[in-house]
Amino acid sequence: MVLFTTDHALVISFEIRLHRGLPPTRRAGLARLEPAVLLGAPLGSYARCDPGRFGAKTLQGQLHSVLVLATVPLIFTGIFAVGRRLWQHPAWRSLARYSIATAV
Numbered sequence: 001m002v003l004f005t006t007d008h009a010l011v012i013s014f015e016i017r018l019h020r021g022l023p024p025t026r027r028a029g030l031a032r033l034e035p036a037v038l039l040g041a042p043l044g045s046y047a048r049c050d051p052g053r054f055g056a057k058t059l060q061g062q063l064h065s066v067l068v069l070a071t072v073p074l075i076f077t078g079i080f081a082v083g084r085r086l087w088q089h090p091a092w093r094s095l096a097r098y099s100i101a102t103a104v
Helices: 002-021 028-045 059-087 090-103
Strands: none
Touching: 002 028, 028 059, 059 090
């Protein structure tokens, strides 16, 4: 759980630096990743999955289910949107292909 929470903290740092490093444009992709990262912190630190994963009985397990349902679509659409943003800049196209393939 510590590593999962640390991962989300590092993603926030990466996201800020990526936004600053790219040429100015709308923040559509990063705006989707921000809530996913912020929701992922309690997911990793508190909302643990119940054994068996389906049919959660505990509050933590139910919260885990809700947070996963909220974060997963945000992550995939955010990665896709960032890939589209990278595609607009020739120097970043190789990373755009990788990002779009990851989202798909």
